[in-house]
Amino acid sequence: MCLAIPAQVTELHEDTMATVSLGGVVKRVSVALLDDVVVGDYVLLHVGYALHKVSEEEAQRTLAMMAEGGLLQDELDEIAASEGAAMAGGAGA
Amino acid sequence: MKYVDEFRDRQLAEKLAAAIRAEADPKRIYNFMEFCGGHTHAIFRYGVQDLVPDNVNFVHGPGCPVCILPIRRLDDAIELAERPEVILCSYGDMLRVPASKRRSLMKAKADGADVRMVYSTLDALDIARANPDKQVVFLGIGFETTTPPTALAIEQARAEGIENFSVFCNHVLTPAAIRHILDAPEIDPEQAVRLDGFLGPSHVSTVIGSRPYEFLSDKYAKPVVIAGFEPLDVMQSVLMLIRQVNEGRVDVENQYTRVVTRMGNEKAQDLVAKIFEVRDTFEWRGLGSVPDSALSIREEYAQFDAEKRFEISEKVSREVKSCECPSILRGVKKPKDCKLFGKACTPESPMGSCMVSSEGACAAYWTYRRAETLAEMALEAAE
Ligand code: SF4
Numbered sequence: 458m459c460l461a462i463p464a465q466v467t468e469l470h471e472d473t474m475a476t477v478s479l480g481g482v483v484k485r486v487s488v489a490l491l492d493d494v495v496v497g498d499y500v501l502l503h504v505g506y507a508l509h510k511v512s513e514e515e516a517q518r519t520l521a522m523m524a525e526g527g528l529l530q531d532e533l534d535e536i537a538a539s540e541g542a543a544m545a546g547g548a549g550a
Numbered sequence: 551m552k553y554v555d556e557f558r559d560r561q562l563a564e565k566l567a568a569a570i571r572a573e574a575d576p577k578r579i580y581n582f583m584e585f586c587g588g589h590t591h592a593i594f595r596y597g598v599q600d601l602v603p604d605n606v607n608f609v610h611g612p613g614c615p616v617c618i619l620p621i622r623r624l625d626d627a628i629e630l631a632e633r634p635e636v637i638l639c640s641y642g643d644m645l646r647v648p649a650s651k652r653r654s655l656m657k658a659k660a661d662g663a664d665v666r667m668v669y670s671t672l673d674a675l676d677i678a679r680a681n682p683d684k685q686v687v688f689l690g691i692g693f694e695t696t697t698p699p700t701a702l703a704i705e706q707a708r709a710e711g712i713e714n715f716s717v718f719c720n721h722v723l724t725p726a727a728i729r730h731i732l733d734a735p736e737i738d739p740e741q742a743v744r745l746d747g748f749l750g751p752s753h754v755s756t757v758i759g760s761r762p763y764e765f766l767s768d769k770y771a772k773p774v775v776i777a778g779f780e781p782l783d784v785m786q787s788v789l790m791l792i793r794q795v796n797e798g799r800v801d802v803e804n805q806y807t808r809v810v811t812r813m814g815n816e817k818a819q820d821l822v823a824k825i826f827e828v829r830d831t832f833e834w835r836g837l838g839s840v841p842d843s844a845l846s847i848r849e850e851y852a853q854f855d856a857e858k859r860f861e862i863s864e865k866v867s868r869e870v871k872s873c874e875c876p877s878i879l880r881g882v883k884k885p886k887d888c889k890l891f892g893k894a895c896t897p898e899s900p901m902g903s904c905m906v907s908s909e910g911a912c913a914a915y916w917t918y919r920r921a922e923t924l925a926e927m928a929l930e931a932a933e
Contacts, residue, residue: 489702
């Protein structure tokens, strides 16, 4: 549960919220913990909050490792399974 | 996934393994603690232990927030969930952890308590907005990675005037726990486990930076390498630790410079400091009372503190007697030392927390080393 997963910011909204895409899933998340996030940035996402900016290269190697280890799917399943997610803007694309 | 192939860098893994073999002095024993459950999982998942020589040992630390939540706090959470006006929101990992008398949040839910699994505190806030006639309590657990999101939720609830939201706060602090493990031999020599260095956590360190570990090199003369959580990161970090030991150096080094800085995410740290204060002491499952190791909600935000909003009864909590999680979390015992492993206790029917979370040591042994562990147990029983 301490895992953070890289995601790309595709849209910025008011109230320090953003839309990110990760592994084909679109999710509304908070970027309130970071300054100067712009569309296209990669961020480490943890329980719905962007914790850190990462380079595209780092994001992609991490995603690849997580996919290989089966962790990516676990994490996506967890997002999809949570009972509040639908209201939070949707785990589904 | 086009990057998977690129990543499968067996060659690099072999190179690192060869360097570790060449540089590890056969006359020495290297005991390195990986604090973080994410590392434990990576080490098992990728068989890193098999790639390093026998005199390089991984001691699995207590860095699994689910595993270290003391049973009494979980009993309290269940009590909160059972109040008719409460909706208790929790991260999924927590639901199956056995509390006293083998109850769990999942069982409470099956018995009619309103327990909801959430992915994020954002979801918990949504549930509070949608249910103004209910009290929504978020079970806050986790290390420094997970604390800022809880802090932001409290901020948000205050800004928006969401009055039916509160947090049952169980957030804990990594450096204090490491300090406690190193102090333990002085308190109780039975608990002594000789450690020659630490693999520092990845994502916790993105938030707190590498600076909070400097006391380890300065005061305890223990080398630290902050390690990324990929298997190659772990191997490279082990090599860095071996070099420090061999050269007699004690430094805080950062292997994970791709993401971790010395200062960390100061915005997140400031926010956490604004909402939370350090508890004098907090009980850790396995470690007992650890000074300055957890956070509580500051007086200014008391209205969002579930411990203040609700009266929680005093109760006597019971661990399963022969569960060895406490010693395993200290690194003193291994899952094979527990009679229940693989017998009464499996991930489907866990007796202790280390078997529930995929970051727990017992779950890791069960998933990746079951046959060997059971064989070792049989052998020891026969002796
Ligand atoms: S095997 Fe089960 S009972 Fe034994 S120490 Fe691990 S979690 Fe506890």
